[in-house]
Amino acid sequence: MTARPDPAVLDRLRLVMGPAGVLDSPADTAPFRTSFGGIFRGEAALVLRPASTQEVAEVVRLCAEGRIPIVPQGGNTGLAGGAQPDGSGASVILSVDRMRKVRAVDVVNDTLTVEAGVTLAEVQAVAERVDRLFPLTLASEGSCRIGGNLATNAGGTQVLRYGNMRALALGLEVVLPDGRIWDGLRGLRKDNAGYDLKQLFIGSEGTLGIITAAVLRLFPRPRATATTFAAIPDPAAAIAFLGLAKARLGDSLSAFELMRAPSLAHAVAAVPGLASPFAEAYPWYLLVEASAQEAGEGLGSALEGLLAQGLEEGLVLDAVIAASGAQRRNLWALREAQAEAQAHAGKGVKHDISVPVSAIPAFVARADAALLARFPGILPFTFGHVGDGNLHYNPVMPADWTDEMRPARAGEINRIVHDVVADLGGSISAEHGLGQLRVAEAEHYKSAVELDLMRAVKAALDPHGLMNPGKVLRAR
Numbered sequence: 146m147t148a149r150p151d152p153a154v155l156d157r158l159r160l161v162m163g164p165a166g167v168l169d170s171p172a173d174t175a176p177f178r179t180s181f182g183g184i185f186r187g188e189a190a191l192v193l194r195p196a197s198t199q200e201v202a203e204v205v206r207l208c209a210e211g212r213i214p215i216v217p218q219g220g221n222t223g224l225a226g227g228a229q230p231d232g233s234g235a236s237v238i239l240s241v242d243r244m245r246k247v248r249a250v251d252v253v254n255d256t257l258t259v260e261a262g263v264t265l266a267e268v269q270a271v272a273e274r275v276d277r278l279f280p281l282t283l284a285s286e287g288s289c290r291i292g293g294n295l296a297t298n299a300g301g302t303q304v305l306r307y308g309n310m311r312a313l314a315l316g317l318e319v320v321l322p323d324g325r326i327w328d329g330l331r332g333l334r335k336d337n338a339g340y341d342l343k344q345l346f347i348g349s350e351g352t353l354g355i356i357t358a359a360v361l362r363l364f365p366r367p368r369a370t371a372t373t374f375a376a377i378p379d380p381a382a383a384i385a386f387l388g389l390a391k392a393r394l395g396d397s398l399s400a401f402e403l404m405r406a407p408s409l410a411h412a413v414a415a416v417p418g419l420a421s422p423f424a425e426a427y428p429w430y431l432l433v434e435a436s437a438q439e440a441g442e443g444l445g446s447a448l449e450g451l452l453a454q455g456l457e458e459g460l461v462l463d464a465v466i467a468a469s470g471a472q473r474r475n476l477w478a479l480r481e482a483q484a485e486a487q488a489h490a491g492k493g494v495k496h497d498i499s500v501p502v503s504a505i506p507a508f509v510a511r512a513d514a515a516l517l518a519r520f521p522g523i524l525p526f527t528f529g530h531v532g533d534g535n536l537h538y539n540p541v542m543p544a545d546w547t548d549e550m551r552p553a554r555a556g557e558i559n560r561i562v563h564d565v566v567a568d569l570g571g572s573i574s575a576e577h578g579l580g581q582l583r584v585a586e587a588e589h590y591k592s593a594v595e596l597d598l599m600r601a602v603k604a605a606l607d608p609h610g611l612m613n614p615g616k617v618l619r620a621r
């Protein structure tokens with residue numbers, strides 16, 4: 146779909162939105178047309194910024210009439226190019242960034258109803274003000290918005306205990322591709338009255354409709370946190386230690402993050418003020434956190450007991466426990482600096498894979514061996530939410546590869562890594578979605594039956610293919 150939109154329809158959209166809701170100069174639209182990090186860029190006839198569900202519905206209805214494709218956008222922090230249009234200028238971008246209302250807080254039901262443009266950090270703060278926790282935690286939380294979190298089924302560092310956005314949303318309000326509003330804003334924990342429609346829209350990356358509001362689950366605020374940074378010999382030790390941690394800490398285990406030696410060293414080199422907690426270098430590291438409702442010594446002792454057993458069994462080589470809030474933040478800073486570390490190390494080929502937790506050691510061993518056999522100069526670079534079986538496995542290309550060589554080699558690296566993932570029953574996108582980045586890879590690895598089912602859902606909801614075309618699925 147590359148035809149320029151009818152100027153008469155664009156004028157009607159301008160009229161509906163008013164000056165506050167429309168951007169059309171190249172300078173004003175540039176930040177919306179360009180992705181985080183500048184990797185994906187596109188063209189758009191207009192950027193529309195409705196301030197209410199009714200305005201979204203009106204915009205979508207007019208676009209449906211004029212057959213104008215819509216690219217939904219939240220905080221524009223997505224890493225798969227899902228919020229960027231193609232280069233034709235045929236689409237409009239619909240940003241929910243002016244939809245910022247907190248509609249309801251129900252502390253008895255432990256729910257919060259917010260509009261799609263509320264940032265994740267704002268949601269966390271509203272929950273804190275009523276002495277509750279909204280547990281989704283991402284390094285992009287100051288900018289990403291709840292609509293985008295839902296549309297990508299965001300994960301992050303607390304999935305192990307609380308689940309991803311699929312588990313954190315009880316209800317949704319969605320503007321459908323024909324402009325109708327589906328009010329599914331139910332705050333129910335049990336609801337077996339037919340298909341669970343909200344789950345169709347969660348993770349659909351804007352291809353089935355515009356999420357305008359959501360009912361989110363809240364949790365009791367933990368009163369105590371215990372955090373350790375541990376050096377370990379290899380991924381097999383990480384998974385064995387995860388088993389011990391689950392057995393000893395039970396539900397209080399809330400984060401279990403893995404880093405590899407080069408990625409930690411690059412984080413320390415890239416970010417001023419960061420330091421490794423250890424004098425010597427080890428091959429792999431874990432950041433493990435537990436949290437509990439009751440303040441007191443119990444959690445710290447449980448973590449010490451876990452580490453003692455890990456050391457005794459040779460799973461842990463060395464470890465520090467955070468003795469203060471400041472020390473805890475320093476340990477987390479090492480994990481959160483992995484994006485900067487990646488940039489410092491060189492040009493990486495990024496993967497956001499998941500495999501069954503039990504298959505993590507086999508995945509790393511097989512992917513490393515296959516890559517190093519084909520490209521001996523490659524630098525393994527790995528970090529991620531290993532407690533969920535999710536790794537950002539981002540090998541860094543040798544510095545002497547030229548700009549001309551890199552695209553073809555990156556494609557080859559993707560194929561090597563994703564073949565191992567597929568063979569182990571894994572997924573090529575664990576938390577960032579497919580966007581435009583991984584559409585072709587998904588077509589390669591998904592079965593014909595699965596692709597047919599996805600196309601049938603898309604055709605049923607969006608028969609004219611106007612919602613975020615080219616993302617998740619390509620038209621046949």
Ligand SMILES: Cc1cc2nc3c(=O)[nH]c(=O)nc-3n(C[C@H](O)[C@H](O)[C@H](O)COP(=O)(O)OP(=O)(O)OC[C@H]3O[C@@H](n4cnc5c(N)ncnc54)[C@H](O)[C@@H]3O)c2cc1C
Nearest residue numbers: 219220221222223227290292293294296299300301351356
């Ligand atoms: C530093 C950094 C760290 C990150 N860490 C994590 C992490 O740990 N875990 C993780 O899961 N992700 C992570 N991300 C990726 C990103 O932050 C998440 O995908 C986030 O959920 C995207 O939200 P957003 O509002 O920025 O969405 P956008 O980037 O604006 O959009 C993402 C997708 O959702 C669609 N969309 C947006 N809003 C709506 C809506 N209202 N209705 C329908 N569709 C919509 C868009 O069309 C697009 O396809 C990270 C990103 C950065 C930059």
